[in-house]
Amino acid sequence: MSPPLVEVSAVSRSYAMRSGMFGRSTAVHAVDGVSLTIAKGETLGLVGESGSGKSTTGRIVLGLEPPDGGEVRFQGKPMAAPGTAAWRAQRARMQMIFQDPLGALDRRLPVATQIREPLDIHGLGTPAEREDRVRELLRAVELTPAHGARYPGALSGGQRQRIVLARALATKPNFLVCDEPVSALDVSIQAQVVNLLADLQAQLSLTLLFISHDLRVVRQISTVVAVMYLGRIVEIGSADDLFARPEHPYTQALVSASPAPGRRSAGRIVLSGDPPNPAARPSGCAFHPRCPRAIARCASEVPALAAVGGNRQVACHLVAGAATRDAA
């Protein structure tokens, strides 16, 4: 197995939030002890509901957000301090794509100029080479030089997301963090962009961290999928069988809540209660107030992520208990 390109060990990030105008400030643990490794050329999918900390994890991995604790290593080396020359060189190797392509593009510049910008910033190639590279990038995302001359407002949502992708690829990065890159797109356009991303990944041997709330899209593109709940990973395993055989009660509910054509909602697990508030984290397993199978131990003891066979890891007292019974 190739050594991991990205190693995240026990990173945490909390924010201070004040309740009310004069309220005391409380710490909100957005990410709490998350460890991940992503092997070269692989895609790690990160799923979870809003407030689960998946975007914050993505930002920490890229160094856009310093972790309060833990460490991120890229190509075996720790992340350089933000603002230094080493950091800039490292940042050219890793790029990010966001959900809203219109927000990520400058409406007053032709898109070709914007694709060129990273080349100018990192001083890559002569001006003539940069022009060639822009044309090459437009071709790579299946657009023409004519599209490059347009302004973002004159392109469709799918085309804009292709421009954002071309710009992210300009510096020939090894690693891309995609935060909900297709969530704002219609189904038919979403399929185009997902296929394009998979093709580019194969051609350029890119490593991806793919963040989304959409289980279908995540499964389509990922090799390994991690499910987050309230800042922690509750289950991680191979994309092929994680959603087919979910072990954690939360993953089971998430899979069951994902509607499928041709299947009626009989036997669906509908969780009671609201999505959790990161500022008022339940004790023990954060999922226990909504868990249909919770036992007394769940309220007091935080379950650790433990291997349950294959390459699956689950953070649940019930599942871990079952695994040890099987072994005995």
Next chain:
Amino acid sequence: MPQLVSIAGLSVAFGGVPVLRGVDLALEKGEALGLVGESGSGKSVTWLGALGLLPRHAQVSGSVRLEGREILGASAAELDRVRGGRIAMIFQDPASALNPVLTIRKQLCEALALHRDLQGNGVKAEARRLLDLVGIPDAGRRLEAYPHEFSGGQIQRIMIAMALAGNPDLLIADEPTTALDATIQAQILELLSTVRRELGMAMVLISHDLGVVAENCDRVAVMYAGRIVEQAPSNQLFADPVHPYAQGLIGALPPLDGPRRRLTAIPGTVPDPAHMPDGCAFAPRCTLAAEPCGLAAPSLAPIADDRSVACIRAEASRRALLGVAAE
């Protein structure tokens, strides 16, 4: 079964640009109809137009009948009785539909006073019953709360309670769960189906999510560029779509189990309403398009019991699908 609502030849144009180009749709009492399509296909405009909720500069033509009575272009007084009383609507962004400075009780009681013959304590008791019905815990106390004190899923429950205030015969839910997380979406969809069953209410569920529509509706209409291109019972549509666009939409959806395959993306983009192609609007993106497709727009024609499709290549398309399945 008598028809509750029948829409015929409904067209809407904004400043001379047609966005809805002749929609025919009928709905029986108690039926759940799904309306799917991508952004700009006209699924929301159909109902906003039918209920007279579009801005004044929109040109609306055609016919919308509620139990045989024409409501398109009806007087304001008559529309006021229909909207909320006979047909209620809920939207994607529930938070912006509530007034942030009034309590839930004030807003619910306002809807009740408008549509129901209730006074004094009767109104408050009914408001409380409605909140109970939609599953807001501790309804009596929560009536005095303001919208910001509720979560997104609870706000959508309150919107459903307000929509039910007038005892409507038809609820139009326009992307009711799009802004919500998956587990909360499942709660709201379950609530909608329970309420519908208990009250015998018809529902139109507008969504871009094929899965949501398939699971919650008896019948589905697929819209593309301001027209209905296929209409079928939902189990049949998803098992055996006939229109190439419906096939494309289903093929573009990544599977959640079984082997992973490359997605069959529909090439190109939705046409600009101001520059609609001649003939079938889908022809430029269609893999089966033939010469006659560019000549005239196909009309919705029945192909089986309760199924209709607007495609002159329907036979070819069906054969192509069966050919693939036979391999």
